């Protein structure tokens with residue numbers, strides 16, 4: 001009986017859905033690795049975050065709204081008598097979680113959202129009836145990576161995608177965003193400022209708003225050692241219309257780090273969870289890609305899930321065939337990841353089938369990337385043309401949002417079902433490295449044929465039974481390699497290392513050796 005007939009393949013809300021599986025026996029380890037335990041990674045990975053223990057006063061634990069109530073009514077209840085000194089709770093996990101959430105909501109996300117006003121702005125005729133006091137809206141719960149939807153975010157629709165996401169946050173937070181002085185390279189900030197300036201009940205003090213309106217982001221500085229022809233020289237000519245005073249430090253006091261450090265050029269991509277922009281780092285005069293989460297990450301769990309990608313990239317280190325990582329930070333409840341800028345991803349120009357030479361090169365280089373990550377005990381789990389980028393002819397694996405440990409000690413999140421092997425559909429996770437091999441085989445197969453892989457139906461099933469159509473114009477040796485990568489049995493699929501040693505790459509090896 002084939003693996004597929006053992007269990008009907010499930011469709012997960014379309015090809016883009018992801019499922020999360022946490023092995024019951026390893027949940028505690030997963031939590032520890034996610035930084036929930038006292039020895040978790042979070043404190044080590046985020047340079048500016050210190051997860052030390054605050055010993056907050058009872059007031060410090062009060063919800064923001066309650067503190068506002070007390071201040072505004074001027075009748076803060078007398079503080080409760082100090083409780084007798086209690087020994088620290090024995091449940092280390094619980095206490096650590098408390099401490100984390102305390103830090104995460106203040107120190108960690110040092111953004112305008114968390115500025116505490118000197119007094120709330122109450123409507124006139126306030127009658128001291130507490131129930132009538134306007135409070136900030138409660139955050140809506142969101143799940144970082146479970147609700148997948150793909151918005152129309154073609155690179156042409158750049159501003160729409162960006163403003164749309166910002167509108168959401170403005171609408172929800174009722175906060176005046178950073179308003180830089182408007183210079184002609186900042187039309188986007190100008191647009192952001194408009195709806196907010198008309199809002200009532202902002203929780204940002206007037207003085208802070210005035211200060212921000214006088215701040216202009218630092219200019220972009222040309223780097224003479226990096227004459228990048230992709231950068232339009234006009235970017236460097238933008239003059240500051242207003243003086244910002246000590247502009248280099250403005251990122252630290254709640255002002256936008258993104259806008260302070262980067263000049264946004266254009267949107268270059270969009271996934272189910274993120275929008276990616278081509279940016280110029282002002283101080284360096286160099287181009288980067290900055291990936292910004294679409295959804296606001298309101299709660300700790302969302303933020304930890306989003307950080308998985310960052311932690312994987314940091315854990316992996318550098319490799320030519322893995323997209324380069326620089327830094328990351330949270331801002332307005334979104335995660336920003338600064339990465340190496342690539343020219344495009346492979347799903348662009350998909351209408352033109354990949355030629356044999358290019359397919360071979362692609363297979364070889366991505367296998368080198370996979371061999372590197374598998375060697376470090378990590379599986380990508382979302383290998384597909386969308387997540388393979390090209391830069392100067394070099395193929396790079398990106399989007400580590402689904403990556404996990406091969407030993408299954410972390411939660412497993414499935415990637416795009418079009419490239420998913422049969423064992424994943426049957427909840428068999430014993431050979432996670434071979435999941436990547438199947439997905440790469442399927443991606444190359446799709447790119448060679450030039451037609452999208454099915455999301456369901458008989459063709460979807462037969463591909464997972466090892467029945468792949470002939471690829472005219474491609475050597476049989478190559479076709480059988482692709483077929484072996486898509487073998488229904490993960491054990492029979494070659495490893496990345498074995499693929500790299502395949503005789504078909506001999507010519508490539510020789511060419512490389514001659515260089």
Ligand SMILES: Nc1ncnc2c1ncn2[C@@H]1O[C@H](COP(=O)(O)OP(=O)(O)OP(=O)(O)O)[C@@H](O)[C@H]1O
Nearest residue numbers: 269270271272273274276289340341342345386399
């Ligand atoms: N470093 C980069 N350089 C150039 N383009 C990039 C880069 N990173 C991402 N992109 C583009 O942005 C798109 C979306 O990025 P990414 O896949 O990381 O987002 P995602 O929301 O995690 O996607 P998914 O829907 O696959 O989960 C990519 O398909 C690619 O076109």
Ligand SMILES: [Mg+2]
Nearest residue numbers: 271386387399
């Ligand atoms: Mg992606």
